[in-house]
Amino acid sequence: MPGRRPLHRSAAGAIVAILAAVVLAADQFVKYLTIEYLPLHQPVPVLGEFLQLYSVRNPGAAFSLGENVTWIFTIALAVVAGVIVWKALGVRSRLWAVVLGALLGGVLGNLTDRLFREPGFPVGHVVDMISMPWMMPAIFNVADIFIVTGMISVALLVVVGLRLDGTRERDAAPASAGESTGDGQDRADV
Numbered sequence: 067m068p069g070r071r072p073l074h075r076s077a078a079g080a081i082v083a084i085l086a087a088v089v090l091a092a093d094q095f096v097k098y099l100t101i102e103y104l105p106l107h108q109p110v111p112v113l114g115e116f117l118q119l120y121s122v123r124n125p126g127a128a129f130s131l132g133e134n135v136t137w138i139f140t141i142a143l144a145v146v147a148g149v150i151v152w153k154a155l156g157v158r159s160r161l162w163a164v165v166l167g168a169l170l171g172g173v174l175g176n177l178t179d180r181l182f183r184e185p186g187f188p189v190g191h192v193v194d195m196i197s198m199p200w201m202m203p204a205i206f207n208v209a210d211i212f213i214v215t216g217m218i219s220v221a222l223l224v225v226v227g228l229r230l231d232g233t234r235e236r237d238a239a240p241a242s243a244g245e246s247t248g249d250g251q252d253r254a255d256v
Contacts, residue, residue, distance in 0.1 A: 072158035072232035081163035089171020123191035140188040159232040169216030175209030
């Protein structure tokens with residue numbers, strides 16, 4: 067069964083750009099609401115101990131690691147954003163466009179904090195507000211959700227063999243002696 071035709075690069079680029087903008091806007095809007103309406107360092111139960119809002123300013127990475135080298139995280143986020151944009155230029159797969167767009171939006175959300183929040187450029191603190199104490203001690207934000215799910219999705223797409231251009235790697239072993247399966251590619255874009 068043939069898959070969908072690959073996207074034109076401009077269509078894939080539009081998907082990446084639109085999703086990145088939507089994720090960035092959602093992340094920054096939630097951070098704005100957090101700064102304006104949530105008390106700092108006080109848990110606000112949403113679903114008891116299952117889900118809480120807890121406003122913090124994180125100078126480091128996950129679990130506040132690397133608090134004294136925040137500028138390195140700023141550089142790393144900028145490099146990652148650049149790599150995602152570079153990879154997105156060759157995307158013709160709908161799934162890859164969605165995954166890269168969401169991932170780019172998450173990266174840009176935290177990069178925006180590093181560049182423009184207190185204490186200043188390029189060492190701004192990331193605004194975190196979502197806490198699930200039963201699961202892990204980390205407090206995270208909307209951008210973090212898209213970064214983590216984006217990276218898991220990238221790993222899954224690589225494992226299933228979906229290429230950026232929409233082709234899929236498949237087992238090239240012959241069906242029987244003397245038969246060939248062709249070039250090992252099958253159109254599988256979804």
